[in-house]
Amino acid sequence: MNIVVLTGAGISAESGVPTFRDADGLWEGHSVEDVATPEAFERQPTTVHRFYDARRAALSTVEPNPAHQALARLEDAVGDDLLVVTQNIDDLHERAGSTRVLHMHGELLSALCRGCQGRFPWQDAMDDFPPCPGCGATELRPDVVWFGEVPYQLDRIFLALERADLFVSIGTSGAVYPAAGFVQAASAYGARTLELNLVPSEGTHFFDEARHGPAGRLVPGWVDDLLG
Ligand code: BJW
Numbered sequence: 764m765n766i767v768v769l770t771g772a773g774i775s776a777e778s779g780v781p782t783f784r785d786a787d788g789l790w791e792g793h794s795v796e797d798v799a800t801p802e803a804f805e806r807q808p809t810t811v812h813r814f815y816d817a818r819r820a821a822l823s824t825v826e827p828n829p830a831h832q833a834l835a836r837l838e839d840a841v842g843d844d845l846l847v848v849t850q851n852i853d854d855l856h857e858r859a860g861s862t863r864v865l866h867m868h869g870e871l872l873s874a875l876c877r878g879c880q881g882r883f884p885w886q887d888a889m890d891d892f893p894p895c896p897g898c899g900a901t902e903l904r905p906d907v908v909w910f911g912e913v914p915y916q917l918d919r920i921f922l923a924l925e926r927a928d929l930f931v932s933i934g935t936s937g938a939v940y941p942a943a944g945f946v947q948a949a950s951a952y953g954a955r956t957l958e959l960n961l962v963p964s965e966g967t968h969f970f971d972e973a974r975h976g977p978a979g980r981l982v983p984g985w986v987d988d989l990l991g
Pocket of ligand 1: 770771772773774776777782783784785795799850851852868907908909910911912913914917933934935936937938939940941959960961962963964976977978979
């Protein structure tokens, strides 16, 4: 059985990573447009760098939770039959042990040079406009996908959705496209669809089945059911 899992901020919430659109969400005090558009970066690069620098630094203070670990356990059991597509830019899936992970909205621990288009592993702050390790230009930006930019790896994602027997969406509000449309695409290609989320998402009615509660409880339970 081919399984595609889409994850969003909710899967990392119990690790202590704030979500975007919950009451205590990441955007309180920062509107999305303030920090997550190319125009915002042109207008106020230092503010945007500081926002991502703080999230990058916070990564070392959080750990994967039982939901990330359950997906890694599922990969151990089914191997290449599982693909995790994450909207998250943290590295908690990888730290839990998952290896088949596509980061469609980029990664905090990567820098993109607007000069040479090179991508570089990155741990440090960027608000001091460091030189690109490739070309030396001071044109580095977070390697993330902002509104109006095209998400990464869409060809691979849609191929996987086409082949999927089961599509599972975990911890995402369904507010941001194209990820919010994956459930309809997977359904149209013939997959069964399941939502695991704290509360019904915006697209909950598109799923064949929905279970609501914390990912740290729901995901291990679902994996146990599947493997049992
Ligand atoms: C728990 C939990 C627990 C909490 N357990 N659950 C009009 C209609 C349709 C589309 C558009 C439109 N106008 C503009 C667009 C396009 C636009 C878009 O979708 N806008 C919307 C606002 C409508 N999209 C884009 O611009 C995208 N690009 C694009 O469309 O390119 C064109 C193109 C596409 C395809 C082919 C060719 C061309 C790019 C979108 C980029 C999004 N970027 C961000 C920032 C990334 C970097 C960063 O992290 O800073 O991505 S925005 C932000 O939202 C981030 C997230 O990945 C994304 C989704 O958020 P997510 O993960 O769903 O988090 P929340 O907070 O919303 O939800 C958390 C959920 O978890 C909640 O439901 C909670 O209840 C739940 N939860 N605790 C389980 N313990």
